[in-house]
Amino acid sequence: MTMTLTAPEPTRPDTRSRLVVIGNGMAGARAVEEVLARGGGDLFAVEVFGEEPYGNYNRILLSEVLAGNAATEEIYLNPVEWYAEHGVTFHCGVRVVRVDRFAKLVYGNDGSIVRYDKLVIATGSRSFFPPLEGMWQDLKTLTPGVFGFRGLDDTAEMMRHAPDHDVAVVIGGGLLGLEAARGLQNYGMTTHVVHAAPTLMNQQLDAQAGRILQRSVEKLGITVHCNVRTTAVLGEEKVTGVRFGDGSALDCDMVVMTAGIRPNVELARRAGLTVERAIVVDDQLRSVDDDDVYVVGECAQHRGQVYGLVAPLWEQAGVLADHLTGVNPRASYHGSRVATKLKVAGVDVAAMGLKEPEHEDDEFVQFSEPRRGVYKTVIVRGGKLVGATLLGDVSKVAFLTQAFDRGLPLPEERIKLLFDIGGPSPEVGAAELADDAQVCNCNGVTKGQLVACVRGGEHTVSGVMNATRAGKGCGSCKSLVKDVCEWAAGGAVEQDPSERWYVPGVPLEKAELMAAIRERELKSVSAVFAALAPEGKEDAGSKMALASLLRTMWNDEYVDERDARFVNDRVHANIQRDGTFSVVPQMKGGVTTPEQLRTIADVADKYAVPLVKVTGGQRIDLLGVRKEDLPKVWADLGMPSGYAYGKSFRTVKTCVGSDFCRFGVGDSTALGIAIEDRYKGLDSPAKMKLAVAGCPRNCSEALVKDVGAVAVEGGRWEVYVGGAAGAHVRKGDLLATVDTPEEVVTLTGRFMQYYRENADWLERTYSFVPRVGIEHLRAVIVDDSEGIAADLDRRMQESVDAYKDPWLEAGQPATPGQFRTSLPLVELPQVPVRPAP
Amino acid sequence: MSTHVLGPAEAIPEGEGRAFVVGGEQVAVFRLRGGALRAVQAQCPHRGGPLADGLVDAEVVVCPLHGYAYELADGCARSGAGALLVYDVEADPAGQLVVRLPGRRVEEVGGAAQARLEDAFAEPVA
Numbered sequence A: 001m002t003m004t005l006t007a008p009e010p011t012r013p014d015t016r017s018r019l020v021v022i023g024n025g026m027a028g029a030r031a032v033e034e035v036l037a038r039g040g041g042d043l044f045a046v047e048v049f050g051e052e053p054y055g056n057y058n059r060i061l062l063s064e065v066l067a068g069n070a071a072t073e074e075i076y077l078n079p080v081e082w083y084a085e086h087g088v089t090f091h092c093g094v095r096v097v098r099v100d101r102f103a104k105l106v107y108g109n110d111g112s113i114v115r116y117d118k119l120v121i122a123t124g125s126r127s128f129f130p131p132l133e134g135m136w137q138d139l140k141t142l143t144p145g146v147f148g149f150r151g152l153d154d155t156a157e158m159m160r161h162a163p164d165h166d167v168a169v170v171i172g173g174g175l176l177g178l179e180a181a182r183g184l185q186n187y188g189m190t191t192h193v194v195h196a197a198p199t200l201m202n203q204q205l206d207a208q209a210g211r212i213l214q215r216s217v218e219k220l221g222i223t224v225h226c227n228v229r230t231t232a233v234l235g236e237e238k239v240t241g242v243r244f245g246d247g248s249a250l251d252c253d254m255v256v257m258t259a260g261i262r263p264n265v266e267l268a269r270r271a272g273l274t275v276e277r278a279i280v281v282d283d284q285l286r287s288v289d290d291d292d293v294y295v296v297g298e299c300a301q302h303r304g305q306v307y308g309l310v311a312p313l314w315e316q317a318g319v320l321a322d323h324l325t326g327v328n329p330r331a332s333y334h335g336s337r338v339a340t341k342l343k344v345a346g347v348d349v350a351a352m353g354l355k356e357p358e359h360e361d362d363e364f365v366q367f368s369e370p371r372r373g374v375y376k377t378v379i380v381r382g383g384k385l386v387g388a389t390l391l392g393d394v395s396k397v398a399f400l401t402q403a404f405d406r407g408l409p410l411p412e413e414r415i416k417l418l419f420d421i422g423g424p425s426p427e428v429g430a431a432e433l434a435d436d437a438q439v440c441n442c443n444g445v446t447k448g449q450l451v452a453c454v455r456g457g458e459h460t461v462s463g464v465m466n467a468t469r470a471g472k473g474c475g476s477c478k479s480l481v482k483d484v485c486e487w488a489a490g491g492a493v494e495q496d497p498s499e500r501w502y503v504p505g506v507p508l509e510k511a512e513l514m515a516a517i518r519e520r521e522l523k524s525v526s527a528v529f530a531a532l533a534p535e536g537k538e539d540a541g542s543k544m545a546l547a548s549l550l551r552t553m554w555n556d557e558y559v560d561e562r563d564a565r566f567v568n569d570r571v572h573a574n575i576q577r578d579g580t581f582s583v584v585p586q587m588k589g590g591v592t593t594p595e596q597l598r599t600i601a602d603v604a605d606k607y608a609v610p611l612v613k614v615t616g617g618q619r620i621d622l623l624g625v626r627k628e629d630l631p632k633v634w635a636d637l638g639m640p641s642g643y644a645y646g647k648s649f650r651t652v653k654t655c656v657g658s659d660f661c662r663f664g665v666g667d668s669t670a671l672g673i674a675i676e677d678r679y680k681g682l683d684s685p686a687k688m689k690l691a692v693a694g695c696p697r698n699c700s701e702a703l704v705k706d707v708g709a710v711a712v713e714g715g716r717w718e719v720y721v722g723g724a725a726g727a728h729v730r731k732g733d734l735l736a737t738v739d740t741p742e743e744v745v746t747l748t749g750r751f752m753q754y755y756r757e758n759a760d761w762l763e764r765t766y767s768f769v770p771r772v773g774i775e776h777l778r779a780v781i782v783d784d785s786e787g788i789a790a791d792l793d794r795r796m797q798e799s800v801d802a803y804k805d806p807w808l809e810a811g812q813p814a815t816p817g818q819f820r821t822s823l824p825l826v827e828l829p830q831v832p833v834r835p836a837p
Numbered sequence B: 001m002s003t004h005v006l007g008p009a010e011a012i013p014e015g016e017g018r019a020f021v022v023g024g025e026q027v028a029v030f031r032l033r034g035g036a037l038r039a040v041q042a043q044c045p046h047r048g049g050p051l052a053d054g055l056v057d058a059e060v061v062v063c064p065l066h067g068y069a070y071e072l073a074d075g076c077a078r079s080g081a082g083a084l085l086v087y088d089v090e091a092d093p094a095g096q097l098v099v100r101l102p103g104r105r106v107e108e109v110g111g112a113a114q115a116r117l118e119d120a121f122a123e124p125v126a
Ligand code: SRM
Pocket: A574, A575, A576, A577, A582, A584, A613, A614, A615, A616, A617, A618, A619, A620, A621, A623, A644, A650, A651, A653, A687, A689, A724, A725, A726, A727, A728, A764
């Protein structure tokens, strides 16, 4: 689609020169920003053509998007509206197909023709697809299942393809290939990296480093094939495999090509500009053929070099803007020193400059510990750092990068370049840096800019990062950014408050939020937004957490607004993939009766419930119930809700215990039932699942529950908290050993109340307990060191008293159409249906 | 363009959505807090989630299945999924919901940022 945003018509005829930029990638957009920053808006009417139909985004974060660490919208540097706001005309989604240097015209593929006085070419590169048999279906179409990895669209297509495919082969084991392979693992794919050279990342790393890297990558579960040439992509309709040089083949259903990039130079070549590996430019970034044509970024070749990283293009854009706007007509570019970092979680790699010594008198310091995956080298020439490789331990990367970029003096004992042995502390490091030293190499931010930002009133590291964009690229400089900020602030900088907000839409930490709610007696979610959110704006993403918190705080007095609830809590059941729901009746301690079972069986038959299943929480689940049947199902069951859908108290699993089991030393079943009976359904920041075991054999798995009680010899009970065996596995910490079941009930309640009042939203006890520390919890909950035990018990009692079985709503819906289906035409259920018995 | 009357706006609780079959299409209609009305396709483009069951605020609806968010005004995804069809909806003087077909879709290209460019979508009257 093509859209053109035109800046408002000026009232007087526009006498400004016309600056046209081709390419809206990282270099083109940066050049525009630099020009505007130098007052270029008064000199030039700026028009930008961008083939990709998006604003300008941070290409290097595509790896993070693929890996699921960043959302697409988070990587925009300048959204589409930025252009209009800055008086720039943006031809969004328009590809320039021709440049006529003699008439000074640029032709867009949408028919637009624009005249320029000065032209900037910033067309970047594209993925290189080596000529492999079977890769293309026709001249323009890749065989389905084959992908490049260059733009947002490539990334989005991969993300669409990956989830329902199994095996990915990434061809090319450089930075890009490894990042792609790691990203694809997150979709459950088996991933292979096929690399033609003998070792991975051979552009940046020597052979030894490459081999150690290979081992670290394989530890992540990625299979690496080095020294292997791919000769063909197999499959007619879609990819089914790849064939290698030795004739062997590998089955796969996805192929990602990361075997290099090629500059986009056809436009320039046809316009008669000199093109070698890329468009040849002089030290002012002008084409050597035409003083009115500038070239920046990956499509520029300067002194024989073509760069494939962002740091050089920041420098280029600065020089270009200095020159073009006349701010510094003598500005010139002398080439960049490049440092790279691999953005793969779990494998730290940083490399800069030379990978191996070249001259006889180059100093070469090497440390290798392959077993731990650690390898480090530095190369020093004439007292200056000219190369460094850090693998597995990048603690020295900040200093080395600075030393490399700035030619800083080096410690006499070269080993200090690799290890902190009484080396300068980070603060000293920050203090010593020159003002114009570049701290963030991705976004080109200097120490001076960071310092100015702090002095200008920015008090948090993230505030400085947002304002300057430092640390927002690959992230490897974050610690140095922090050091510089701290140094500039003359001490500690503040933590970014938003990280601690309880919900994204209200700028308060939990304790402050609770205090404000209490003080202003805010009893409904809408009242909280009105009183405490910026501009009183409601926020869908905050509603569920606020509803839960308010209910915890106000119990009966809470003003229930149904729209603040997540659908599960609106209809008291768990939504399923097809919009049907599951119904889990309460079954305290996992104990049931023949009557209950008979009722459940009847209900299952009557409503044709597709699946009846015994759950991991020791209850019976009726799955695939239609929304409109829920009230009838509850009424017919005549059992209370088991809360299998809420962020709430869930279940208490029990074992048979002393009544039946020959090893039982405590009545775990009775205690489990008592606990569930008392605390059923309580709202909490995240699920609370409990268990009680009759002896240390632990058949109910009490050691891995949010709260677990274990009977031990002598009639005593151990109480564990913070255990988990779901997404995370953690043995609970022993909170106390007590003499009676009553004490277990009390301590359980007191712990849960403390957790309800202090945990972050969705923070399970397995995170909360280690965060606050078991010693602290023991002091507060068991020894009452803060004198709040009685208050906790009282507030818990209030919540217990306010309990009301939500399934009683079966009789009188809380809102009109509460149980109306939300997919009116769909044939339900779509979950598999149980065959008739 | 066809016009359909779906009954009283009050049948949708404030801040919630309800799904309707309108001329053979499934439409989720939301009555926002403050009274504004919005209508989008009822099924989430991600994996068919029931959008009428989603949480909403003045700007977005969040699908209950996997949490993708969509702009209510123009249907654009905030999370890189395809865009929703949006429908004109208003309450007539008698308080009846009126929905107009067909719906429109912002080209599925640029996500939220792109979508805001399109001022083709008149603010629905509430
Ligand atoms: C039904 C059940 C599986 C079964 O058939 O056995 C189940 C089903 C679901 N579990 Fe579970 N979990 C079930 C026992 C467990 C257990 C075992 C237990 O409770 O003893 C665990 C490990 C303990 C724990 O909670 O840590 C468990 C760990 C999870 C997790 C991981 C939580 C974590 O932070 O580690 C999730 C995801 C989440 O909460 O975000 C989850 C989420 C889910 C959801 C609710 C996913 C969802 O949001 O839709 C599943 C609902 C399916 C459906 O359509 O109804 N379920 N789930 C079990 C119901 C137990 C019950 O009677 O209430």
